[in-house]
Amino acid sequence: MRRVAGFGLLALGVVIAVVGAVGAVAFGPDDRMTTGTREVDTDARAVVTRPAVLARYGPQVSVQVELPDDKPVFLGLASTVDVDDYLESTQRVEITRYRVPWSVTTKDVAGDPFLPAAPTALDWWLEATSGVGGAQLRFELPDETVSLAVLAMGDADLSGLRVTGAYEVPGAFGVSLGAAVGGLGIALLGVVVAGLVPAVRRRTPSLDAAAFVDDEWDEPWLETDPADADTWDDFLEESDPTAPTRKPSKPWSTKLTPSRKPRSAKKQKPHQAQRVPSSEVSGTDRVKEDA
């Protein structure tokens, strides 16, 4: 069971990591997934998307169009009902299918070589902009059937039209990167849980654990001066009144820890409470057991 869970975590982590990595690469640090600049070959007055092209909603989209020779251009997003009626009799190119990053299917529709009315005079555009030689429109895809229209204004047409589209998801790069890292973490966790590599284990003490039950910690250390901290050597000196006087150890040297404390230390408790000045003690560094 533990092994199955481990492999599950591993698979999940890999998927998240891959998705995150792909997202991070796709969006890039500017949080934009772009189509690149693409040329649309037409001399019509209008290029319009069918509803299937903008079949999703949610993310912010940025569309930039460019026309040579400073031709005026209009870029608008509106309900398909409005756009269909507006361009019903106009020669146009319909983009019927789109796949990322740039795979489109188009259809040429014959009609009048002019628009029935100036697009700037209409009030049903959800989002619109216009410019000379180019225009850029940023909008959030709404949850209704909409069409995007690129329209030539005045006597101009759309020959030489270049389009750049991009999905904009604020923070997408960071989130994707986070997902990739998180996915790797989950995968690593899965590896450990599945037992594919030994987990980090605590080393088994060589001594009897019962021996470390020591009530010496019930009593505070006497020293409060960091310069006079207890060290292993201090302890040995304190334990052996015959030990020779030692030069004080460096401040904050290795402290005495229970795991390093010899089993016999339990019996030396009286010495800890009666600390003997170092000038009064002598003898060796060896631990001297009480008789």
Added chain:
Amino acid sequence: MTARARLTAVVGVLALVAGCGAIPMEKSSTEVSKIAANHTEIDRTYRNLEKARGAAFTALDPDILALVESGSVLAVDGGAIDVAKRLNGNASTGSGISAAQVEDVYTPRLSEYPLWYLAIARDEARGVRRIQIFERETSTDRWELTATPEALISTVLPVPKTSGDELETVDPDDGTALVASPGDALRAYAAALGDPQSPDAGQVTADSFVTQMRAQAAGLAKPGTTFARTWASQPVEHAVRTEDGGALVFGTLMRQDGWVLTPGATVSWPADSEQRAYFGEPMARSGVLRYYHQVLMYVPPTDGVGLPRVLAQYGGVIDSEDTAGIATP
């Protein structure tokens, strides 16, 4: 829950949230349609209508009305201005100018033009409630008022049925669950107005509008003239479902009043009448006046009470014709 499980859950939630923000969602509907108008458009349209009507009736200029009205409403209002000008010159009578407050708006979801919506406005000064249809013929046209039957404020109107925010409409030729289809009900009503003995007369209610029109016709049959009145109906364009399962039908009836004068006969008409405006004083030749009457008809459901009846109307003369015919003695 162990620390490891908690960590896994947190990572999972974060990944899910991240995914929701980044991945475009499938639209709830792929149907090509839209709510006919939003509140901004509706408010702007009504302000423009009030402003244009005020200016048109003040200046007695029907061209201004053409900016905000069309169809039979424009014909009726244009006729009213024409009558006023014929009777009073270019001096404004002030009629037709009264502000109203919009009480309710009902907008259907439509898949193609023309777009339209229903508004109910209260005209306190005249003591009426206007039940109006605004229509946009094409995407390049403006919103225009195309129907505005009026009911007394005391008249109880059936409540239009909505699904969510969308007004439910009824096909004018579909009589399912109704005592008659909207189109058939209006045709029967026109027939009943023209001939009380008509077989269709039993299919509709002889309401106050029928009574009023018959009484008026009797008053117009002046001595020395042969008076004839005919009625016809235009096809129904708008019908909406009511909460009781019935239908509110917007229709236009055409009425034609014709007088054929006997030789040497003359007719005198009231000072502010359209007959005087078009035929002069005294009337000494035969002629025809044509009228439009916009009606709001209620068609009950099959399990409802009563027969189709008119709840509101708005009408007036739209033009005249000098037939110059003289009745044979």
